[in-house]
Structure formats: C-alpha cells, structure tokens
Amino acid sequence: MKLFNLITQLSLLLTIWLSTQTVGACVSAKAANYVRRMITKDRVVIFSKTYCYYSDLAKEQFNKLNVPFVAIELDEREDGRVIQSILEEMTGSSTVPRVYIDGEFIGGGTDVFKLNKSGKLKEMLHIQK
Ligand SMILES: *[C@@H]1O[C@H](CO)[C@@H](O)[C@H](O)[C@H]1NC(C)=O
Numbered sequence: 001m002k003l004f005n006l007i008t009q010l011s012l013l014l015t016i017w018l019s020t021q022t023v024g025a026c027v028s029a030k031a032a033n034y035v036r037r038m039i040t041k042d043r044v045v046i047f048s049k050t051y052c053y054y055s056d057l058a059k060e061q062f063n064k065l066n067v068p069f070v071a072i073e074l075d076e077r078e079d080g081r082v083i084q085s086i087l088e089e090m091t092g093s094s095t096v097p098r099v100y101i102d103g104e105f106i107g108g109g110t111d112v113f114k115l116n117k118s119g120k121l122k123e124m125l126h127i128q129k
Contacts, residue, residue: 031079035086039100044069044125047087047098050076054109055097061116067125101125 039045044062048055048071055071062069074080074096088094091105099106101124106115115121 031082032086032089035083035090038070038072040103042070043067043102045100046071047083047096047100048073049096052096052109054095057109058097058099058112061112061121065116065122065125065127067127 044067046055046058046062046069048059050073059069059071072083074084077083084094084096087098091098093108095108097109097112099108099112106112106124112121115124
C-alpha cells in the first residue's frame with residue numbers, strides 16, 4: 001500500500017514536471033499558423049515577458065520613436081509556452097523578447113537596441129530623418 005502511494009506520488013510529480021518542460025519540437029501546424037498570423041497582423045510585434053528587462057528594452061526603443069507595437073506577454077497566457085516553442089523553431093532561440101517588424105524577425109532586446117543606435121531601426125520602419 002505504501003509503495004503504491006509512493007508510485008502514485010512519483011508519477012504525479014513526473015506529470016507536473018513534464019508539463020513544465022518546453023513543448024517538444026513537433027508543434028502542430030495549427031499553432032504555428034496562429035503565430036504566423038500574429039506576426040503579420042500588426043506592423044511591430046514583440047513576444048515578451050512582463051518581468052523581462054530585455055523586453056522592456058525593446059519596447060522602449062519603439063516608444064521613443066512613437067511607433068505603436070503589439071506586445072504579446074507570454075507569461076500571462078495559457079498558450080505562452082507553446083508560442084515560445086514555436087518561436088524557438090522559427091528563430092533558433094527560445095529567449096524573449098522575439099521582435100518582428102512586417103512579419104520578419106529582427107532579433108531580441110539588445111538587437112533592437114543596437115538597430116536603434118545605428119539608425120537602422122528607423123530605416124526598417126520607414127521613418128524619415
Ligand atoms: C535610439 O538611438 C538614438 C540615436 O542614437 C538615441 O538618441 C536614443 O536615445 C535611442 N533610444 C533609446 C530608447 O535608447
């Protein structure tokens with residue numbers, strides 16, 4: 001009886017642990033299409049986490065340029081983990097932020113910071129001057 005309980009406990013823990021791991025490489029085409037729609041629906045899309053410094057850094061660049069953006073906060077969504085694993089497949093990294101302009105991946109927080117500094121961000125956004 002004791003052993004049975006232990007096994008039950010262990011399998012419960014294993015289930016919980018598995019559910020906290022990133023979703024495997026084979027994400028459904030449906031979920032991937034969903035992310036594709038997200039990145040093409042709005043001009044600037046930032047996959048972000050609310051507590052992430054680098055996400056804030058990316059947002060700050062667009063705010064300073066008065067460019068509106070859509071932030072998808074992965075830590076506030078049920079499907080955040082799935083989206084993050086799709087982004088990993090698409091960009092080669094599961095870190096946040098993942099920043100898209102016109103449906104194209106342009107990088108993470110420091111990338112956006114550098115793009116601004118060099119003036120390239122403005123070019124990408126077709127901002128004059
Ligand atoms: C973006 O780059 C410009 C020019 O280098 C700089 O003045 C500005 O402070 C930068 N914006 C941010 C938010 O760092």
